[in-house]
Amino acid sequence: MIGSRRAGHGAVVSRAGLLFDENGLDAPEAPSGTEARVASLVGTHFDFVWQLLRRLGLPAADADDAAQQVFMIAARKLSSIQIGRERAFLYGTVRRVLANARRGVKRRRQTEESTEVEAEAAPSQPDELVEQHRARALLDALLLELPEELRRVLVLAEIEQATISDIAAYEDLRIGTAASRLRRAREAFRDLLVRARTKNPFDPASG
Amino acid sequence: MHGEQEALERKLFSAARSERATSVVRARSLARALAESRRQPRSPAARIIGVLALAAGVGLVVWLGQGETGPVGIDREALPSVAAEMPPRRASNDTTSTVEPSPKPSAAPTPREPSARRPAASLSEELELLEHARTALANGSAGRALELLRRYEVTLRGTRLRAEATMLRIEALSATGRANEAARLALAFVEENPGSPIADRARSFVTGTDQDPSQEDPGRKTP
Numbered sequence: 214m215i216g217s218r219r220a221g222h223g224a225v226v227s228r229a230g231l232l233f234d235e236n237g238l239d240a241p242e243a244p245s246g247t248e249a250r251v252a253s254l255v256g257t258h259f260d261f262v263w264q265l266l267r268r269l270g271l272p273a274a275d276a277d278d279a280a281q282q283v284f285m286i287a288a289r290k291l292s293s294i295q296i297g298r299e300r301a302f303l304y305g306t307v308r309r310v311l312a313n314a315r316r317g318v319k320r321r322r323q324t325e326e327s328t329e330v331e332a333e334a335a336p337s338q339p340d341e342l343v344e345q346h347r348a349r350a351l352l353d354a355l356l357l358e359l360p361e362e363l364r365r366v367l368v369l370a371e372i373e374q375a376t377i378s379d380i381a382a383y384e385d386l387r388i389g390t391a392a393s394r395l396r397r398a399r400e401a402f403r404d405l406l407v408r409a410r411t412k413n414p415f416d417p418a419s420g
Numbered sequence: 421m422h423g424e425q426e427a428l429e430r431k432l433f434s435a436a437r438s439e440r441a442t443s444v445v446r447a448r449s450l451a452r453a454l455a456e457s458r459r460q461p462r463s464p465a466a467r468i469i470g471v472l473a474l475a476a477g478v479g480l481v482v483w484l485g486q487g488e489t490g491p492v493g494i495d496r497e498a499l500p501s502v503a504a505e506m507p508p509r510r511a512s513n514d515t516t517s518t519v520e521p522s523p524k525p526s527a528a529p530t531p532r533e534p535s536a537r538r539p540a541a542s543l544s545e546e547l548e549l550l551e552h553a554r555t556a557l558a559n560g561s562a563g564r565a566l567e568l569l570r571r572y573e574v575t576l577r578g579t580r581l582r583a584e585a586t587m588l589r590i591e592a593l594s595a596t597g598r599a600n601e602a603a604r605l606a607l608a609f610v611e612e613n614p615g616s617p618i619a620d621r622a623r624s625f626v627t628g629t630d631q632d633p634s635q636e637d638p639g640r641k642t643p
Contacts, residue, residue, distance in 0.1 A: 251457045255450040263441045277445045284453040291457060342620050348435035355432075371433045406429065 251288045258303050259284075261373060265307050268368045270357060271314055279314045283307055304383045308365075355405045363398035370395055444554075444584045447547050546578040553588050562595035583613060590625050 262283050266276040283306045287294065294302045356364050362384075369375040369383060381391035553568040569589045572578045578585060586609050593602035606625035613619055 247457050248454050251453045252450060255446070255453055259446050259449060260440065263445075264437070264439070267439065268436060273441075277441060277448075280441065280445070281449045281452050284449045285456045288453040288456040342624065345435045345438065345620075348432050349439060352432040352436050372436055403425065403429070406425065406432075410428070 247291060250291060251284075254287055254291075254299055254303075255284050258300060261300065262303055262307055264372055265304070265368065266311060266314075268353065268356060268372050269307075269311055269364065270353075271311065271318060275314050275318055279307075279310050282310050282314075286310070301383060351409065355402060355409060358405055359398065359401055363394065363401055366391065366395045367398040367402055370398075442584060443581055444547065444550060447543055447581060451544050451547055541576045541578055543580055545576060546572065546581045549576055549578070550581055550585055550588065553585075553592075557588060557592050557595065560595075562592040565592040566596070583609075587621060590622060594625060 259280065263276055263280045266279045266283075267273065271279055283303060286306050287299075287303060290302075356368065359367065366380050366384065369380045370377075375383070377388055377392050377395065380386070380395065381388045384391060384394075386394070549568060549572050553565045553572070556562075556568060557565040565588065569585055569592065572585050586605065590602045590606045590609070593599075593605065602625050606622040609622045610619050610626060613622075
């Protein structure tokens with residue numbers, strides 16, 4: 214199971230509460246059956262959806278909005294989501310929402326980038342935090358250079374830590390095809406990283 | 421060289437995996453998804469059950485309200501069907517009334533016990549108030565943001581988004597020039613919540629101030 218979080222098998226309210234615990238959140242009001250499933254869906258899969266949106270090319274603020282959109286669509290179509298196939302549904306929804314969100318991002322790309330740089334360069338932040346920001350910025354820049362289908366499988370494997378069979382299921386590929394696509398994605402990413410290190414002296418590995 | 425490259429790759433991916441959305445964003449997604457699910461047309465049978473549950477809930481509220489202690493705060497956990505039907509719809513429309521409920525006439529006003537009477541705030545109420553505080557802060561009204569955050573704690577007695585409220589308070593204190601207070605609060609927050617996704621943001625206020633946060637309170641340890 215990809216990036217699965219701990220979740221008990223008790224009431225769904227408890228599950229939602231548990232999954233939000235680390236942020237001081239608790240479950241909302243006592244839900245009906247449908248609402249309980251929605252709460253569980255958001256509680257269990259929020260990180261998966263948000264991370265995908267971020268690493269597949271959306272700035273944080275856009276990822277926030279897009280994640281909301283994904284879960285609103287899921288809530289609307291809840292009755293058509295098979296039990297146990299929630300992630301696959303959300304993955305497909307992420308891809309569709311992403312396509313729309315990217316158009317808006319493209320238009321604002323310049324502004325977003327300058328904001329990102331400001332955040333990274335904030336002098337009051339500890340070194341470790343600055344380094345993490347820079348590492349993410351470098352990763353995102355490299356991922357953006359990968360062809361779309363390679364980027365998706367690499368993100369699924371490295372960020373969501375999905376297995377080959379999970380990736381094959383999400384992407385609707387044969388397992389062999391998924392494996393070879395992932396291999397190509399890793400090779401392409403390594404090449405890009407080598408080139409980036411040659412051009413740019415920044416190296417988070419040295420920290 | 422090869423090992424170095426691999427270490428760098430691991431570092432990049434690990435930095436990305438550690439990134440998280442804030443609790444407010446999670447809560448907002450949950451609130452909107454729940455609102456969306458409530459908008460869905462229900463089957464006739466579900467509607468009838470809903471109406472009956474609502475009627476039973478209202479009847480129970482009225483019956484409890486006639487008791488000797490007046491309009492008692494209803495425990496939502498004890499009345500799940502009432503809680504599911506009533507409060508969320510009300511909460512999303514009227515900020516003022518949810519944030520500062522008008523005092524209801526009570527048969528026997530006891531010495532101030534507002535906290536015992538007011539039902540716990542809903543997630544929507546907490547979210548809405550914090551959104552207002554965030555907007556005030558973004559618009560340069562840090563004083564107003566602090567006032568709203570005080571309401572969050574005192575009037576609303578918010579608990580579910582406390583971490584985000586604390587972070588906003590730290591930012592608002594810093595914006596009003598109260599860097600020492602911001603640093604102290606940030607330090608306490610980081611100590612209590614080292615693994616929180618917003619601990620990094622809080623840390624920047626601990627180290628970002630020129631003044632030693634323990635200056636005003638010599639007993640407190642510095643980072």
